[in-house]
Amino acid sequence: DSGVTQTPKHLITATGQRVTLRCSPRSGDLSVYWYQQSLDQGLQFLIQYYNGEERAKGNILERFSAQQFPDLHSELNLSSLELGDSALYFCASGKTGGQAFFGQGTRLTVV
Amino acid sequence: DAKTTQPPSMDCAEGRAANLPCNHSTISGNEYVYWYRQIHSQGPQYIIHGLKNNETNEMASLIITEDRKSSTLILPHATLRDTAVYYCIVGSSGYAGNNRKLIWGLGTSLAVNP
Numbered sequence: 448d449s450g451v452t453q454t455p456k457h458l459i460t461a462t463g464q465r466v467t468l469r470c471s472p473r474s475g476d477l478s479v480y481w482y483q484q485s486l487d488q489g490l491q492f493l494i495q496y497y498n499g500e501e502r503a504k505g506n507i508l509e510r511f512s513a514q515q516f517p518d519l520h521s522e523l524n525l526s527s528l529e530l531g532d533s534a535l536y537f538c539a540s541g542k543t544g545g546q547a548f549f550g551q552g553t554r555l556t557v558v
Numbered sequence: 559d560a561k562t563t564q565p566p567s568m569d570c571a572e573g574r575a576a577n578l579p580c581n582h583s584t585i586s587g588n589e590y591v592y593w594y595r596q597i598h599s600q601g602p603q604y605i606i607h608g609l610k611n612n613e614t615n616e617m618a619s620l621i622i623t624e625d626r627k628s629s630t631l632i633l634p635h636a637t638l639r640d641t642a643v644y645y646c647i648v649g650s651s652g653y654a655g656n657n658r659k660l661i662w663g664l665g666t667s668l669a670v671n672p
Contacts, residue, residue: 449601449603451601482662484599488664489645489662489663489664489665490602490645490662491662492661492662535599537601537602539601539602546592546604546607547604548604549601549602549603550601551600551601552599552600552601554599
């Protein structure tokens with residue numbers, strides 16, 4: 448158990464819909480990272496938040512957005528969903544200078 | 559941040575050492591080398607990281623060449639449970655530092671055979 452909690456574990460939705468993925472980082476970790484992993488692909492970095500502020504952006508689509516709240520939990524919002532958005536979405540948290548701890552992911556299926 | 563190159567797949571016999579290479583020829587002076595693994599579709603698991611010196615922990619050893627352009631992850635006595643995809647990534651000032659655009663490749667799929 449990494450200490451990072453992601454909900455829901457599975458999500459099935461229709462094209463054009465909007466979903467919200469939630470991540471609770473490990474206690475005390477200020478950084479939250481979001482990744483997307485499509486079938487048989489490596490992890491694609493989406494975005495990083497540090498103590499409530501956006502710190503780095505990767506290959507995140509304009510239809511996607513994220514935020515980190517004062518209690519440090521984070522949400523990834525995916526809108527106008529397309530079939531190609533079906534993937535595993537991972538959240539990770541960590542402290543400055545240390546390694547990252549990953550949650551078990553949310554498997555999103557867009558039908 | 560620097561990119562890494564890893565062989566797409568490797569095999570290892572159970573009980574033997576697994577040596578997984580990684581090339582990071584464009585690594586910068588302040589960039590660490592991190593190794594993670596992903597078992598099936600679970601969340602990646604941290605293994606080890608290092609800057610210049612060789613490192614060892616309860617899971618593995620990390621050997622970094624003197625010029626820091628490549629490294630090797632060593633699993634000393636591989637078991638069937640070590641079958642996973644192993645990722646080598648580089649990041650400056652620690653993985654969880656600020657302003658990081660972290661690049662993960664496709665990793666090495668390690669198959670440990672009985």
